[in-house]
Amino acid sequence: MSAETNEVSSRALLSSDASNRSALERSHLDLETAEKPYLDSNELIINMGPQHPATHGVLRVILKLDGERVLGTECVIGYLHRGVEKIAENRTYTMFNPYVDRMDYCAAVSNGLGYCEAVEKLLNVVAPPRAQYIRVILTELNRIASHQLWLGTHALDIGAMTPLFYTFRDREEILKIFEKYCGARLTTHAFRIGGCQYETYAGFEKDVNNFLTFFAPKIDEYETLLTTNRIWLERTKNVGVISGADAIALGVTGPVLRASGVKWDLRKAQPYAAYSEFDFEIPVGTNGDTYDRYLVRMEEMRQSMRIIEQAVSRIPEGAIMGKVPKVIKPPVGEIYHSIEAPKGELGYFIVSDGSTQPYRLRVRPPSFVNLQALDVMVRGLLVADVVAVIGTIDIVLGEVDR
Amino acid sequence: MNPALNSALSINSGMAPVATPWFFYALAGMAVLSGVFVITRRNAVHAALALIITLLSVAGLYLMLYAPFVAGVQIIVYAGGIMVLFLFVIMLVNIERSSKERAFNRMWPVGLAAAGALMVLFASAIVKGSHINDMFRDRLMPLPESTNTQQIASLLYGEAGRMGQYTFAFEIASLLLLVAILGAVIMTKKKI
């Protein structure tokens, strides 16, 4: 962790700054003792979801409203719970690999990368450079795809229908590359413990380069629709503000944290895969509002393109699998490894008892942790802002509930 | 039909409504019937809807009296403005409770008796008035419909640089509205 972020976090945790504390205290939700509303009888408890167009799946948010003003929220999760962590205890390390693709299904490649690297760390194996580069390319492509999906649905929540179709059109090109590479579009099982599943197909580099030239003007197209649109500015500026200190205290990571002015990206902070070899910027916001999070993600797409460009041009020759035993039996021990998924820090904590199956596997999903910040962000805002904020946190319920 | 009425109708013959009596009875019946609903419905929203029908019927009666501007004002201000306000307030206050309670207060027989007395008074006034002279029956002056709005405007605002007869009253009425707006805001806003 850099000195700068250290300082921020210590302030968040130790300072007795009243406003700072109140924000966190408010976040401890007690629907009964929320402040006295304007008209007693007009206090509504509204159940938003699990079947609601703007909760991105099956999130259920219980809203306590005074008219349209939000007095408190409570997230009810678990509608998509599949017990992924428990399943891990009954599968071998190899067999469990495809399951992680089903957590954040919008960024399946990142999930696989995190899991494979965690197990590799446990085994003390390093993937060969070519595999590392392929991993970076695919992961960054997936980051773009995830951000595209986010942008489309977020804009749709705020009422702009058209960006959704534009982003889906362009996301299709990425999915085509995935499909050609590993046969799957959504739940891409691309990586193996110790390297990659497949060698790149003939013309992979060309496809990726074609995508880069195709996509560069498309980001500008999205931005012409939204970035300077007055309504978009009004809807997103100063909406769902969270300070850097609050964000750190709540464990928020990813673009949400960076938009609050904290320059914290695991690709730079604890470089994994081949990220230390590439030249890219970490976009940082200043206000921590919805608009900054939008800008940060747009810039991240551009930076991802920079990374992919470098990686494709410098991709080394060589093997794609490291030396991994046929039967994976890691030594007794535990490991926590985290990567920067599109939505934030995706961590795997694995306890090994020396057998072929993990003794315990715990996932730290970014959406789950970021979702905590919802209440802090939306208190005092209006119902319309709740959907905007849910959109801007960029949650995937498959990951929240696991 | 007496001559005065005849001449009144003949002046407006260009637009003499053919089925006038029927329209009148329909509108008047609707007005009175929904007036009854207003005061008997337990549910305030039903009462408000009935009142809207009454107001629109009365607007129709204004049209039949060649007062189109008043009819327009009636529709805009009453049906479009005041009644929306009423519905708004009904939704704000808790009507579920009040709709389960007694709809009438304890003194209702007294109130009914007083209203009955009022009705007798009106009836006797109308009967007497129409009995003594046929004033109500005879007089039905023609009013030019096409310049109705202009004439009202010249009474309210004046004409050709002169002040109208009701200009001061009009200004005072606007002051009254302003006071009402301020009063409503001050009373309903929690903190100014």
Added chain:
Amino acid sequence: MVPITTLHYLVVAAALFVLGAIGVLTRRNVVIVLMSIELILNAVNLNLVAFSRMWGNLHGQIFAIFIVVDAAAEAAAGLGILIAFFRNKETVNIDEIDLLKW
């Protein structure tokens, strides 16, 4: 068929007025009492417009417009009072409004 004369309008207006009076005197719900007052004002308006037609001048209509203005003011102020009252006492029943202060 009997032609419609001023008398007819007077009868309708009287009926509406009496209905409004009954509403004001017997109902408990303040909102409905306010609505009954609107009914009374309408009855008066109808009379004024009918007389305006009877005498062939527009002064009656002018008065009707003033009464509409008055009704708007009355509704705004009355409903404002109602909201303020409801916030404090949580009732809209007129016979529970029996204190000058609370």
Added chain:
Amino acid sequence: MPNFIMSYLGSTVTPGEAGSQFWALIYVLIIFAGVSVAVICMNWIERKALAHFQIRLGPMRVGPHGLLQPFADALKLMLKEDIIPAEADQFVFWVAPLIGLLAAFTVYTVIPFGPSQAVSDMNIGILFMLGVSSLGVLGIVVSGWASNSHYPLIGALRSSAQMVSYEVAMGLAVVSAVLMTSLNASGTGTLSMIGIVQAQQQQGVWFIFKFFPLGFLAFVIFAIAMVAETNRAPFDMAEAESELTAGYHTEYSGLRWSLFMLAEYAAMIAVSSIAVTLWLGGWMRPFPNLLHAPAWDFIFSLFPGLTFGGLAAIAMIGAARMPAHSFFRIQRIGLAVFAALLAFSALLLLVIAIAGRSADTSVAARFREGIDYVYWFVLKVAVFMYLFIWYRATWPRYRFDQLMRIGWKVMLPISLGVLLLTAIVGVILP
């Protein structure tokens, strides 16, 4: 033929003014059918145009290019089960869509499609129109309340507050246009819709260009307020699907829901008609005073036929470009028949235009005149309808408090200022 039918035929005023109840009824029926057809067309055009904005194809399966989609939709909606929630207020729930529909359709009685092509020319036309269109809000409020559900209630409260607020700015913008009608020799203006258009004709300028930029500002205010008034994007707070699922009609289904949609589109057409009448010269063709020679009349009267001809050509090209595959045979035939129908109407219109070009009193001439008026009016309204779609495709949705802030703190002061300046300029300038 009976007298009550024939007596109106030579008249140059609306049936309402002429006292011809039979023809008034006929006009009402024509307008009712016309508006319904317009809503059906609008439904198809909106879906197709929106789809093409969004790089989609839109309806393609039901009929050639989805031309029969609105009919399929209507059939589906009519056959659908009509659900009334158990806890709903049955009667009010039942009556609410009708209120909105009645308000939306009653407005059409005073809309002038031509100097005599209206049901009636009321002395208080524009006042009546504003009043009746403001009744539509009652249907929305009441439906939200009767559903006895939270989302509809919030949607209803939102939309009632919204419509009441924007009515103020809208009314002031209308008044500034009405003020402009009084700039004539007698100094008296008019509230009659036909009178307003005739005033524009006499003054030789559409009111949108009058006292530039005052007329234009008033028009812009009205154009914004009318979007808010009809609950369309970007002011569709009342039915914002991402926030309130469907707003006030969440609990409605089937025929009743379609009545809400019908009312919404009818109201859109109605407010567009007000805008066209007040600022864009109503039924007048472009430059009626400048290019007033009979030759110009003739040239402009060819436009309706040419428009239909163009549409027929587009449909024909579409039919020709369909893939040569047996699967598309029926679709190709259907589109060709549609093109033929359009071409036939084009031919008919051209024949009428040519037949009625000289004689001023013949039936053909009267027909040609009427078609011209209606054509230009509908064309101007169609531009607004396209704008409604365009807004919806382009803009995100405002938040409720922002909407109210714009209504009260931006639109109202500007419209008051415009009104004041219009009055001052109107007194000083002439």
